[in-house]
Amino acid sequence: MRATIHDVALVAKVSIKTVSRVLNDERYVREDTRQRVRAAVAQLNFHPSAAARLLGGGRSYQIGFICDNPNPYYVFELQMGIRDRAAQDGVRVLAQPYDRDTDGLTAEIGALIHATRVDGLILTPPVTDRRDVLDLLVGSSIPVVRVQPGSDHHLTPAVAIDNVAAARAMTEHLIARGHRRIGFIGGPDAFKVSGERRTGYEAALKAAGFPIDPALIAQGDFGVAAGSAGGALLIDAEATAIFAASDAMAAGVLAEAHRRGMTLPRDLSVCGFDDSSLASSVWPPLTTVRQPLRDIGWHAADLLLTTDPDQPHRTLPFEIIERASTMHR
CATH class of the missing domain: 3.40.50.2300 (Response regulator)
Structure with a gap:
């Protein structure tokens, strides 16, 4: 049967509340206790549900990826970079494609935040420059990182090329x-x-x-x-x-x-x-x-998951790749 938080508490010889504090990465837990709980989690292959974390008032360990681009390669590469960085912290990525022309875009993003209580959002163009969306997110105090913003650069951390x-x-x-x-x-x-x-x-x-x-x-x-x-x-x-x-x-x-x-x-x-x-x-x-693109996605997730980033705005290098479709006149 699937292990429960009660099983982890029994193996670690601590209370359920202490297990919850460790899972939610809360402070004021002794390091030896924290290590004992983590060892029990690994031993039992315990995977706490997002719902349980939410009920406990902790992080959801989920981030949202808001995308609207006609190029599937662009979306895939960004998503893979985001996933690679998020996996380092045991965080799940929820990818949500949206139609930039819909009148209900702001309401839909608000509903996503309310339903999942994601720990943060990554926005891609052109949603990254939607003022109504930015007003909602900045007002809600949810962490946001934007990919390739073209305006209001001071509002959020961002990753881009020139x-x-x-x-x-x-x-x-x-x-x-x-x-x-x-x-x-x-x-x-x-x-x-x-x-x-x-x-x-x-x-x-x-x-x-x-x-x-x-x-x-x-x-x-x-x-x-x-x-x-x-x-x-x-x-x-x-x-x-x-x-x-x-x-x-x-x-x-x-x-x-x-x-x-x-x-x-x-x-x-x-x-x-x-x-x-x-x-x-x-x-x-x-x-x-x-x-x-994959590096851009990785850095966007890193900015979102790093509590005190040294570089809130990161500009990554581009490169000219010469192949056979061009030649001298």
């Missing part, structure tokens, strides 16, 4: 290879990173003395279909290189170029952003910006 610098570096990479008509496909406006990546793209062009040509800028949604549509517009505008703000959109550009019978990268250089698994499986393999 999207402006990354997009500028990729655009400069294309300029250094002789490209002068460089197209850009941005992401949806709801994602602050979309604007940051466009800012980086335009900054590189201005620094090189190139004009910002509206005909070379297309709007996308981070998906493959939007990449194909944007690619069609930019190819018609005689772009020699196209920088898409996600690997999925870059893959759509490749598909459109193949449909037109173009030889890649001789006729068109294409690059993306993320370095997802898609980047190395398309043909030709994509030159892309690698953002360390």
Whole structure:
């Protein structure tokens, strides 16, 4: 039969209340007693239920991961990083996908907090910049860490890469290879990173003395279909290189170029952003910006679970990965 807290108390020769204090990591328990209880827990393979912890008024040992992104690779990699760090503290991760356009988003997040009493939340774009959600969470005093926030940076700890610098570096990479008509496909406006990546793209062009040509800028949604549509517009505008703000959109550009019978990268250089698994499986393999998504997830969880973090805002490095989808003019 499954061991109970009563069994742990008997083996450790302490009261049930003392076992509860140790499980909830409360203070004022002697170290030898704490070690005896932990040894009994291990011996009996005891796993206290979240409900029992909640009834005892302690931590739930659960954190919430709020996600809304059309790229499943992005969500998976972040979640794996969060899980790896949470597992070190015996914490469960509750992943909750949400529709950013729903009117009831704030109420749904509030219901999640009330029903599970999670110990904290990790928010990802674009929910990370929803002011109504931030007001709710800051007002509730629940610990929150945001991934890639684009506004109100002072409100919560956060983990990010420098999207402006990354997009500028990729655009400069294309300029250094002789490209002068460089197209850009941005992401949806709801994602602050979309604007940051466009800012980086335009900054590189201005620094090189190139004009910002509206005909070379297309709007996308981070998906493959939007990449194909944007690619069609930019190819018609005689772009020699196209920088898409996600690997999925870059893959759509490749598909459109193949449909037109173009030889890649001789006729068109294409690059993306993320370095997802898609980047190395398309043909030709994509030159892309690698953002360390799993590391970002790990650090987000670490900020949430560390009681007194030395760095409430962590910026992780990006890397330009050059593959066969780009070449010199």
